[in-house]
Amino acid sequence: MVMRMLLAGDLGGTKTLLGLFSSRRPRPEPLDIREFVTLDYPDLPSMVREFLRTTTADTDAVRAAAFGVAGLVGEGEAVLTNVPWRVEVASLEAAAGTPRVALVNDVEAMAWSIAVLDGTELETLQAGTADADGNAVLVSAGTGLGQAFLYYRDGRLWPTPSEGGHCDFAARTARELALVAELASRFGRVDVERVVSGQGIVNLAEFTHRGRCDAWPTDVDPTDVPAYVSSQAMAGTCQACVEAFDMFVEAFGAVAGNIAVQTIPRGGVFLGGGIPPKILPALRDGRFLRAFTAKPPMVGLLETVPVHVILNDRAGLVGASVVARRLAEER
Numbered sequence: 001m002v003m004r005m006l007l008a009g010d011l012g013g014t015k016t017l018l019g020l021f022s023s024r025r026p027r028p029e030p031l032d033i034r035e036f037v038t039l040d041y042p043d044l045p046s047m048v049r050e051f052l053r054t055t056t057a058d059t060d061a062v063r064a065a066a067f068g069v070a071g072l073v074g075e076g077e078a079v080l081t082n083v084p085w086r087v088e089v090a091s092l093e094a095a096a097g098t099p100r101v102a103l104v105n106d107v108e109a110m111a112w113s114i115a116v117l118d119g120t121e122l123e124t125l126q127a128g129t130a131d132a133d134g135n136a137v138l139v140s141a142g143t144g145l146g147q148a149f150l151y152y153r154d155g156r157l158w159p160t161p162s163e164g165g166h167c168d169f170a171a172r173t174a175r176e177l178a179l180v181a182e183l184a185s186r187f188g189r190v191d192v193e194r195v196v197s198g199q200g201i202v203n204l205a206e207f208t209h210r211g212r213c214d215a216w217p218t219d220v221d222p223t224d225v226p227a228y229v230s231s232q233a234m235a236g237t238c239q240a241c242v243e244a245f246d247m248f249v250e251a252f253g254a255v256a257g258n259i260a261v262q263t264i265p266r267g268g269v270f271l272g273g274g275i276p277p278k279i280l281p282a283l284r285d286g287r288f289l290r291a292f293t294a295k296p297p298m299v300g301l302l303e304t305v306p307v308h309v310i311l312n313d314r315a316g317l318v319g320a321s322v323v324a325r326r327l328a329e330e331r
């Protein structure tokens with residue numbers, strides 16, 4: 001009998017993960033997962049064709065495929081944020097050999113993983129009062145600040161995409177007001193992502209150092225700055241790095257709290273993306289949760305909301321496999 005597989009992908013600006021999965025419920029089982037350098041290929045269908053041609057999984061038929069992509073997903077196609085590609089469903093259908101292909105926003109794809117992640121893939125910052133029938137939210141901090149809302153209906157969580165990282169950033173302190181004034185003079189508008197993201201850490205560090213830090217290499221790659229700031233801060237070796245990192249952790253908590261009061265996620269706030277697992281000691285030391293809950297008159301509510309960090313760095317691929325499984329089950 002021919003094995004009917006699921007194909008899932010997580011397409012990023014630098015690397016792309018493709019995987020073949022069995023259609024096990026509720027969480028598809030990985031059979032072969034491979035990492036590709038995105039721009040080594042002219043387009044996503046070429047990458048898919050090579051993967052299916054060379055996979056070690058015993059398959060010759062893909063039942064359904066789903067791809068999480070960093071960008072705005074429209075009807076039948078997506079325009080990517082960090083890759084000069086337009087991804088079209090029709091050409092992916094041809095490459096994967098199935099008419100069942102879905103494109104979803106990468107953060108929405110990660111949100112589809114939340115219902116199937118197990119305890120070892122999460123670090124709980126606040127247990128709260130978990131409600132299995134509650135809504136949930138995903139706040140993904142990496143290069144940018146992605147968000148997705150998950151509504152509980154008919155016995156399951158239904159993710160919806162969001163561009164909430166582009167909401168206006170709300171200053172809470174005199175120091176943050178000064179930050180907003182400086183960033184507004186540079187960028188015209190200060191959205192949340194200008195502060196709470198990898199680029200946000202760079203902006204915060206430039207603010208607290210009045211320029212650059214002496215500890216950074218002279219030819220530092222801007223994408224490496226967040227790691228320099230957090231390591232200097234956690235070691236306590238540069239006071240301006242300490243302040244930038246403190247401001248980041250507290251603003252992250254405050255922004256997550258804003259999302260929580262807007263959505264009342266009794267099922268939990270999930271912190272995803274590349275940054276949270278790298279700064280766990282800082283997220284655990286109380287500053288994040290103090291900023292998260294300090295929203296009177298809603299302190300009591302926010303203390304009951306569970307807060308977890310997603311530790312699985314392939315959660316986006318897991319979520320895409322869940323989307324593919326659901327697509328395969330449609331009549």
Ligand SMILES: [Zn+2]
Pocket residue numbers: 209213214215232238239240241242
């Ligand atoms: Zn410094």
